[in-house]
Amino acid sequence: MPEGRIVKALSGFYYVDNGEQVIQCRARGLFKKKDARVTPLVGDWVVYDTVSEAEGYVMEVGERTTELVRPPVANVDAAVLVFSMRTPSFSSALLDKFLVHTETAGIEAVIALSKADLADQAELDEICQKYRQIGYRVIPTSTQDKRGLEEIRQALASHIAVFAGQSGVGKSSLINALFPHARLQTGQVSHKLGRGRHTTRHVELIPLEKGSYVADTPGFSSLDFVDLTELDLAQAFREFNSYADECKFRGCLHLREPGCAVQAAVENELIDAERYEHYKQFAEELKEYQRRNKPW
CATH class of the missing domain: 2.40.50.140 (Nucleic acid-binding proteins)
Incomplete structure (x- = not known):
């Protein structure tokens, strides 16, 4: 067959x-x-x-090699996380939550900072340095001055890639600029709400050259921690992993445990403090999610 x-x-x-x-x-x-x-x-x-x-x-x-729950796509091996610098403003907390999602799924993330032409260079440099130090590829992009487009194309070569990010950040516009034959529908950002209207109604793979595909996915602004354990969450922050073996207790969650090497690294400014605060916030959200979804 x-x-x-x-x-x-x-x-x-x-x-x-x-x-x-x-x-x-x-x-x-x-x-x-x-x-x-x-x-x-x-x-x-x-x-x-x-x-x-x-x-x-x-x-x-x-x-399947990988499977995403939201958006529902299988066999993706790269995720382009599109986060705008303006309208809507850049959200490091939301980006970190998306990174938890891709790390847990085993998908390599590329961070695309859209509407980079509207941001200060110092602000762009700070965000790029922060996430590149962790080990992520960060590419400032703009559909206006065309910056970063060729670098994104190279990053997608020979991959099945998914574009994700909250509504209004310019996912469809970026894909249209990268691959004009896609002709995806774009939407205006609501000035009243500060977020975009949903323009993508279903998941669709767009064929590229040499068997590669890219998916434009419905925009969304939150992610639930479905089927995630506390240890999964800790391991999703990749900068923790180089210190975790030095923790006093095996399976340390790096929250209140004594002798925690990750907490010490945060205090010594070896781990970004804001990222660690997001981790603690997500741990609380996970605990609440598990409480609300007990099987009994």
């Missing part, structure tokens, strides 16, 4: 790209049962059966 990749899921249909054409498929009934172990996602490599030249049924879903 033929194979291909799901590039769009909409209204119960899965659109499978086999390299020559896109086949409109429905999922077989076995995927719709309550005890089904897997549900097809955009990004899945699937086996399908044809009923005509343009229609078929998804029969099998291949093994």
Whole structure:
């Protein structure tokens, strides 16, 4: 049976790209049962059966390397986190929460600072230095003066990449500037609310050169800590990991434990204090989430 990749899921249909054409498929009934172990996602490599030249049924879903919950995309190996410098203003707390999401999913993050032409150079430099020291690739971008666009293209080469970030930061505009054939819908930022209107209604993979894809995803401004443990959260802050082995207690969560090397690193300004404050905030949010979602 033929194979291909799901590039769009909409209204119960899965659109499978086999390299020559896109086949409109429905999922077989076995995927719709309550005890089904897997549900097809955009990004899945699937086996399908044809009923005509343009229609078929998804029969099998291949093994996934990664899986995102929100946005629901499989086999992504790079995430471009788009955060604007202005309208809406840059939010380090929200960026750190997105980074927890990508770290936990095992996806390499590229931070794109959009609307960089509206920011002070000193402010840009400070943000870039902070996250580059941790080990992230940070690229200031602008669709107005075209800065950073070629660097983003290079970062996406040979990857299945997802674009994510809160509404109004310019994800669709950035993708349109990078890949003009995409022609994604863009939206205005609400001056009353200070955030953007949702312009992307579904997840869709846009084919690029040499088998690469990029996904534009629905904008969202918050992430729940679904299926995350306290230790998962601690390990998602990658700068903690080089100090964690020196902690007095195994499995240290770096909050109130005595002999914690991470807390000492924060006090000695070896770990960014703001990032650590965000970690403590997320730990409280996780505790509250777990309390509200107990299975009993």
